[in-house]
Amino acid sequence: EDQVTQSPEALRLQEGESSSLNCSYTVSGLRGLFWYRQDPGKGPEFLFTLYSAGEEKEKERLKATLTKKESFLHITAPKPEDSATYLCAVQVQFNNAGNMLTFGGGTRLMVKP
């Protein structure tokens, strides 16, 4: 069974204090790993897709990396506006489920000024 585990569940940072969020996965064959940001009262907003181990993508203060077992979302010098829940999800190859995503439980990030 495909599993996605995110840690920590919650993370409090001071503005400017860099850190990383973890997404560990166990799947039969990874087609893609997705990162989303979700603000309270809104739907998840797409950030990145990673397809193969060693791949990295960046957007402003965020950088996502991928290994064969996990992905990290690095946040450099965060600002209060980076506060949100960050979700990762995996899409699996070679099953009948097509383009389904399996989501992790999310990491709730709070950045204090």
Place this chain on the structure above:
Amino acid sequence: DAGVIQSPRHEVTEMGQEVTLRCKPISGHNSLFWYRQTMMRGLELLIYFNNNVPIDDSGMPEDRFSAKMPNASFSTLKIQPSEPRDSAVYFCASSQAGLETDTQYFGPGTRLTVL
């Protein structure tokens, strides 16, 4: 681009009543997904459609839930009869299956409260 549109944004109903949630996917997308999000269980896939055809409904909790997609620009999720444990935020998402990115884009959600 309008994005995924959902209505209503909020719904409060009494136990036993029928509830219908609506979704308009992004124009040109051929896959549509219904999710439910709760604090306890996170984001769960209920059902998804490819080219208006239901592909996997294994996440639908029970027969009280049904979903339809009569055309490429409209889908409904119906709960009949509703129960308090159905209270959650329901999201619709769409994607263009077959492309390399295959990214799902989410709507703003419908917050359902069943009293």
